[in-house]
Amino acid sequence: MTTPASNGIVARLREGGVVGAGGAGFPVHVKWAAKVDTVIANGAECEPLLHKDAEIIEHFAAPVLDGLRLAAEATGAGRLFFGIKAKKKAAIAELEKHAPSRRVELSLLGDYYPTGDEFELVHAVTGRLIPPAGLPLEVGVVVNNVESLLNAAMASEGRPVTHKFVTVAGAVGRPATFRVPLGVTFGEVIAAAGGATVEKAAIFVGGVMMGRLTHDLGEPVTKTTTGLIVLPEEHHLVGRMTRPVASMNRIGKSACDQCSSCTEFCPRYLLGYDVQPHKVMRALGFSALGSDFWSKWGDLCCSCGLCTLYSCPEELYPKEACDQAKSRMRQLGQKWRGPDLPLQPHPMAEGRRVPLKKLEQKLGILEYEQPAPFDNRDWAPRRIRLPLKQHAGAPASPVVGPGDRVTAGQKIADVKPDQLGAPIHASIAGRVASVTEKEIVVEA
Ligand code: SF4
Ligand code: SF4
Numbered sequence: 001m002t003t004p005a006s007n008g009i010v011a012r013l014r015e016g017g018v019v020g021a022g023g024a025g026f027p028v029h030v031k032w033a034a035k036v037d038t039v040i041a042n043g044a045e046c047e048p049l050l051h052k053d054a055e056i057i058e059h060f061a062a063p064v065l066d067g068l069r070l071a072a073e074a075t076g077a078g079r080l081f082f083g084i085k086a087k088k089k090a091a092i093a094e095l096e097k098h099a100p101s102r103r104v105e106l107s108l109l110g111d112y113y114p115t116g117d118e119f120e121l122v123h124a125v126t127g128r129l130i131p132p133a134g135l136p137l138e139v140g141v142v143v144n145n146v147e148s149l150l151n152a153a154m155a156s157e158g159r160p161v162t163h164k165f166v167t168v169a170g171a172v173g174r175p176a177t178f179r180v181p182l183g184v185t186f187g188e189v190i191a192a193a194g195g196a197t198v199e200k201a202a203i204f205v206g207g208v209m210m211g212r213l214t215h216d217l218g219e220p221v222t223k224t225t226t227g228l229i230v231l232p233e234e235h236h237l238v239g240r241m242t243r244p245v246a247s248m249n250r251i252g253k254s255a256c257d258q259c260s261s262c263t264e265f266c267p268r269y270l271l272g273y274d275v276q277p278h279k280v281m282r283a284l285g286f287s288a289l290g291s292d293f294w295s296k297w298g299d300l301c302c303s304c305g306l307c308t309l310y311s312c313p314e315e316l317y318p319k320e321a322c323d324q325a326k327s328r329m330r331q332l333g334q335k336w337r338g339p340d341l342p343l344q345p346h347p348m349a350e351g352r353r354v355p356l357k358k359l360e361q362k363l364g365i366l367e368y369e370q371p372a373p374f375d376n377r378d379w380a381p382r383r384i385r386l387p388l389k390q391h392a393g394a395p396a397s398p399v400v401g402p403g404d405r406v407t408a409g410q411k412i413a414d415v416k417p418d419q420l421g422a423p424i425h426a427s428i429a430g431r432v433a434s435v436t437e438k439e440i441v442v443e444a
Pocket of ligand 1: 261262291312315316318
């Protein structure tokens with residue numbers, strides 16, 4: 001039942017600009033408007049080398065758990081779970097101090113990839129399987145990343161989202177996790193971690209499995225930047241990710257031997273969903289070179305990247321083939337949900353899980369697996385760039401103009417009440433230097 005109190009929380013989240021901080025950027029106030037019986041804090045963090053969620057829990061367990069209680073209050077949920085990997089001992093110790101008084105049950109998870117995927121997490125914690133192409137709320141669950149919950153707790157006290165936790169790892173002097181003002185550059189954050197230790201560096205934004213590659217040190221941190229993984233330009237992963245799609249398709253068409261290893265290790269397939277990347281590769285093989293191709297077998301793929309970066313013995317690109325097939329289906333207005341049968345996890349699902357260490361070994365990044373402790377330094381950037389689109393939905397529209405003076409935490413852009421999206425707030429005090437269609441620049 002929606003109550004005035006829960007309405008109030010949802011309104012404060014919206015005003016505070018709280019969006020999914022785990023990378024998705026979905027406005028949290030929209031999620032919390034649903035009525036469910038269970039809320040889950042997602043602290044499963046499974047992207048290799050990223051440690052920001054564990055650091056947040058270790059240092060801010062009480063407010064994160066307060067955020068989870070607020071989620072329960074807003075959604076009417078009676079059961080509160082915290083999903084976290086059993087190996088995160090220090091973070092679990094902090095949770096154990098504060099969870100019982102808030103009636104939160106800990107759900108300890110194995111160290112596999114992709115444990116943090118919502119479909120995986122909901123199944124591991126509740127035993128429920130989200131319908132194909134569905135949402136957790138269809139099985140009575142709302143899932144929030146731990147940083148989103150921390151931001152929600154702060155927004156409930158009138159403190160909007162102005163900062164982001166970011167892990168910097170890989171080939172840097174001192175891997176660390178920082179809480180940085182939104183809009184500082186990747187270059188500033190990497191410098192704070194001791195700088196790149198290689199001459200020519202490539203940066204994976206958000207992780208090597210599901211993130212993207214950039215070389216632009218001037219890019220700003222946004223509400224969805226979770227981590228910056230610095231790797232040498234000549235690293236095998238950089239080469240694989242910079243290959244043009246036409247070339248990925250060309251080698252896929254000629255070299256895929258239909259061994260189906262990509263399908264046999266696909267986490268969604270193992271959960272019982274009708275994802276079969278080897279059939280997507282087969283469809284690619286029958287398409288004209290370079291043309292769009294269609295295959296329903298990729299539609300329920302979550303783009304976790306395991307098939308491309310771990311399972312395929314020939315180093316082909318089934319994940320990228322699935323991405324193209326999905327995009328083609330979207331263009332055609334088609335959606336595949338699989339056969340109309342009850343979902344049934346594969347009998348070998350447990351045995352085929354991919355341990356994180358094994359994955360890191362295969363990726364050639366095991367040497368970079370180090371702690372990234374929280375560095376609570378003060379940041380005083382002279383200039384910040386705030387993109388107007390750093391959330392799912394419509395971009396925000398500026399509510400300030402060039403020359404305006406702004407205070408830290410002041411709203412500088414907003415979306416219309418009927419639009420999906422979230423407002424953006426200044427992360428530093430200063431003067432608005434410029435406003436464009438894409439971003440607002442503030443100088444201290
Ligand atoms: S694992 Fe590689 S070679 Fe085997 S079917 Fe999949 S894409 Fe083809
Ligand atoms: S990226 Fe590959 S392994 Fe991951 S869900 Fe998609 S098809 Fe399955």
